[in-house]
Every structure is written in C-alpha cells, then in structure tokens.
Amino acid sequence: MNNIYLIGFMGCGKSTLAKNLAEALNMHCMDLDQLIEAKAGQSIRELFDEKGEEYFRDLETYYLKETSNLKNTIVSTGGGAVGREVNRQFLKAQMTFYLEWPFEVLYSRIAGDEKRPLSKSYEQLLELYQYRRALYEESAVYTIGCQDETPYLLVKKIIKLL
Ligand code: S3P
Numbered sequence: 001m002n003n004i005y006l007i008g009f010m011g012c013g014k015s016t017l018a019k020n021l022a023e024a025l026n027m028h029c030m031d032l033d034q035l036i037e038a039k040a041g042q043s044i045r046e047l048f049d050e051k052g053e054e055y056f057r058d059l060e061t062y063y064l065k066e067t068s069n070l071k072n073t074i075v076s077t078g079g080g081a082v083g084r085e086v087n088r089q090f091l092k093a094q095m096t097f098y099l100e101w102p103f104e105v106l107y108s109r110i111a112g113d114e115k116r117p118l119s120k121s122y123e124q125l126l127e128l129y130q131y132r133r134a135l136y137e138e139s140a141v142y143t144i145g146c147q148d149e150t151p152y153l154l155v156k157k158i159i160k161l162l
Pocket of ligand 1: 008009010011014033044077078079080081115116117118
C-alpha cells in the first residue's frame with residue numbers, strides 16, 4: 001500500500017489517528033516530529049529555542065521528503081509542514097488527508113502546552129489557523145471534518161476513501 005499522510009493544525013489528532021489507522025490497515029506508523037527529535041537528539045522545543053525555527057523547518061522539509069523511501073506507512077506530520085511550497089507540492093502528490101476541526105476545539109487542546117513552541121496567545125494562534133487553512137486544503141487530497149466523529153468512525157471514513 002502507498003504511504004498515507006495526515007496533516008492539520010496542532011491538536012487535530014494526527015498522531016493518534018495515524019496509530020489507529022495503522023492498526024486497522026496493518027500498516028506502519030511514523031510521526032515526523034518524533035523522527036526529527038530522534039535524528040537531532042533534541043526536542044522540538046529545544047530545536048526552536050537553540051537553533052531557531054528555520055533550522056527546524058529545514059529538518060522537517062528534509063525528513064518529509066525522506067519518507068518517500070518508506071512503504072506501507074501512515075505518516076503524521078507537524079502542523080507547520082504545509083508552510084513551505086516544496087512540502088505542499090510533495091504532499092499534494094501523496095494520499096494526504098487534512099484533519100479539520102473548528103479552532104475553538106484545537107485551542108482548548110493546545111493552549112498552554114509548553115512542548116509546542118508555537119503555542120502562543122489565542123489571537124496569534126487564531127491568525128495562524130486562519131492563514132494555514134488554505135494551505136492544508138491545497139496540500140490534501142481529502143479534507144476530513146473530524147468534529148462529531150468518533151475515532152472509530154474517522155478510521156472508517158478514511159479507509160472508504162482509499
Ligand atoms: C508546529 C506543530 C508541531 C511541531 C512544531 C511546529 C506548527 O507539531 O511540528 O511545534 O508549526 O504548527 P503538532 O502539529 O504535532 O503539534
């Protein structure tokens with residue numbers, strides 16, 4: 001099976017859904033942020049604080065592209081992976097799903113999360129969410145409305161589209 005990519009804003013449940021999907025489809029599962037942390041030997045927070053966001057984005061772009069060497073894998077990406085045009089082009093050419101949630105739900109999940117360097121004020125996050133929506137839509141083959149769905153139904157919904 002070709003790889004499947006999950007994209008969406010922070011807190012949309014990409015990593016959890018990737019695990020659920022991998023189990024249901026008997027595929028592997030890979031979290032891009034976790035891979036970057038392991039390769040860099042630093043947490044995302046440390047990478048942002050010590051080396052800066054652009055350094056992190058370079059690693060993100062590099063390792064996203066590297067996932068094309070994988071097979072049969074569900075890849076969950078970081079919320080900002082759609083920021084660069086080259087990444088959007090890459091994602092667009094894959095089986096990519098955008099997990100869409102209303103901002104209020106996402107905010108309640110990510111507010112005050114110290115591990116997320118971009119978890120800032122309500123207004124800043126709302127602006128980022130509004131800016132990125134079009135980028136997620138552009139990068140995905142399918143947009144999946146997640147509100148009011150159980151994890152089980154979300155998995156079923158995605159499998160139907162494959
Ligand atoms: C980011 C989202 C994070 C992580 C980094 C930057 C973003 O991933 O990649 O903190 O720019 O939205 P999650 O979406 O898994 O929180």
